[in-house]
Amino acid sequence: MADAPRVYRQRERQVDARAEGAPDHLDGLNDEQRLAATASGAPLLIVAGAGTGKTRTLVHRVAHLIETGVRPERILLLTYTRRAAQEMLSRAERLVGSASRSVQGGTFHATANRLLRRFGPAAGLPGDFTIMDQGDAEDLMQIARATLGVAQRNKRFPKKETLQYLYSRHVNTERSLDALLHDEFPAFVDWQKDIERVWGDYTRRKAERNLVDYDDLLLFWALMLDQSPELGARIASMHDHVLVDEYQDTNALQSRILRGLCGANGRLTVVGDDAQSVYSFRGATVRNMLDFPAQFTGARVVTLERNYRSTAPILDCTNALISRASERYSKRLWTARTGGEKPWLVAARDESQQTRFVADRILELHEEGVPLREMAVLFRAGYMSADLEIELARRKIPFDKWGGLRFLEAAHVKDVLAFLRILENPRDEVSWYRILLLMPGIGETTARAAIETMAQLAWDSGAFGRYAPPPRARPAHDALVALLEAMRNATPTDYAQVSADIARVRTMYDELLRDKYDRPEPRLADLDQLQVIAAGYPSRLEFLNAIALEPPQGTQDLAAGGADQEDDVLVLSTAHSAKGREWDVVFVIWAVDGFFPLARAIGDDDQVDEERRLMYVAMTRARNHLFVTYPIHTYGTRRGADYTMDQLSRFLDRGVRETMERVALGDNDATAPPDTSPPAQPVDLRALLRGRFNA
DNA sequence: TTTTGAAGTCTCTCC
């Protein structure tokens, strides 16, 4: 408490030095924002429409709390990405100085990780656990599934992905397996008992192998809070204020954590927009927002409706789009930014014309002075930008693709990480299994036998060396033992140790890659990149944690090793990853039924609604120019087309189209119909081939 | 028991 006033005075001096009539930090906020930033005491829900200065308000609230004497380290700021937390804290720093640096911030999962490392040992969870990502969890689920033999008995038993999905849903939504099966997988209701047995085995294996999955991070946090009065009280007492961003995308479990953390009438601030709820596949529910006043007694609700981001024509369009949704906290966004052109609705003949339009327009706007980094191309799913990426590369337009965790999900990257993980946690069965299967001469049976032996030897670090492999696996076994031995003996204090670890793994692994692929180069390049990233971390454990919890958002982040890049680079992004960002110019491509909304969502009203909100998120990212494009013909090149009649997205109905400028791209660059008349000088193709191969 | 090749499946969003 003692240093808070000092912070305040420090800021005053800074401000005084800068200019006379220095603005109070609340200046520049409108009435609602100011109310939200300064409200005290009771739980607070800020309903903030797109572009209404949500981040700004939250930043000012943090600043206000600090200025009114709250110690920064006693403020917890939960955001959706690490990037969002960093951005907010650096903005807060500009308002109240460096004190804000000690505000605790991060994602729910990263915060859970911090707490578990610290308090886990007091709750029966060793502090050196390994975090599994979703793919690892699926692999372990597969091991459990195979071990129990349920898959053989039941021909149509859920696959590992489904088992993992159901488990995750069960944990995050707090709904029973029975209910989930009835709602989403009626075909599997009869297997409920077997699914529970697989889950049981999965849970046992995680405990034995010191593994923790994403869902456990949250679940353990919640359990510490409400199953252990003493521990719960200690954790809850660490913070005086908790602020949560993107509240519409939190789930039932996260809500329970917040109740445990703040109590029913605690100092909790949440910000969200029900119209932008797009993570129901992760168990998120707008119920958290709708029920907030009921769950937190005496809660105040402040609504922000003035949009500062977009021009009036863009806002008219997005307002029309979202008005079709069954929104619960109704709000009418308005703006003073009159003028500007209507959003374009661009009909292209096919994908390549759509691509050319986007690339052309980007170059034109760039010519006119819009930096590339102020433009973004958004789409429903990662693969939809493939054609555009090729074209951009051809035209030498630099871009940075966000979204999708492709890099870390790539098999070769996971393989290399598995080596680091078994060094960190010798009991990591998932990683052992993965590594063993890579080795020539070792298949499923041998891998299992080796793991079984190691388990019997209590996972001693030399246990693998004492396993006696069948003759055909001898060379591989020897090589692996030697490699692990060498890595264990490496001085752990080496600078760039993690990077060196990877280099050692590669002395063996690169060969395997070369054997497996005809073109190993791109994969080898990925591993080079992994080494560069790893060099930025002081230890294996921190590197592995960071990789699991804070995956780099785009390729640019990777290349820069986490540092900020000043390069002027265009952004390509999934609509999901674009959440919370804004650009001068935004292109939304593939506005076609079957693509946006995705075909698989069609037929389920709730899912279609979510797709609509997702398109709303995409379109509301635009400040000055918005282009929505759709190819008229998709030529069935993609499966989505099977379910569609190549129609414009259903979300752009008449009312919405009226707010847009319709543009049909001319056929001037269309290829002429093929000339089918026979050539004057026929050629004998077969003869040419015979000649070439002496056949 | 492992490897290989062929048939078959399903395509997303992310911590």
Add this chain to the structure above:
DNA sequence: GACTTCAAAA
């Protein structure tokens, strides 16, 4: 068009 699963060969 990539990845998994299944069946047969080594």
